Amino acid sequence: MGKVLSREEIKERRKYFLTQAEKKTKIQKGDRRVYGSRMCAICGTQLSRMISTTGGGIATKHHYHCYFSDIFFVNVCMDSRSCYSNISKLEVKGGHY
Ligand SMILES: [Zn+2]
Secondary structure: OOOOOOOHHHHHEEEEEEEOOOOOEEEOOHHHHOOEEEEOOOOOEEEEEEOOOOOEEEOOOOOEEEEEEEEEEEEEEOOHHHHHHHHHHHHHHOOOO
């Protein structure tokens, strides 16, 4: 139940994830190299979904997979405008994640 991030905070977090990650992988929409469902660490929007027939996953949005370690990695929307617009939608709904 965090507070809604300001534009500045979104920018800072994206910058942190994208510049500090040890490895960064660009995942295109439709890419099947993803496992299970992923969400954007900033705005919470869904980035991939499970394919029930194969047990694998498929990207539903362009995003970055930022790898920090085997136990810590985050996924973020490739387009920062996507985070801004999703966050502002949350704001309208009352600001709860
Ligand atoms: Zn996002």
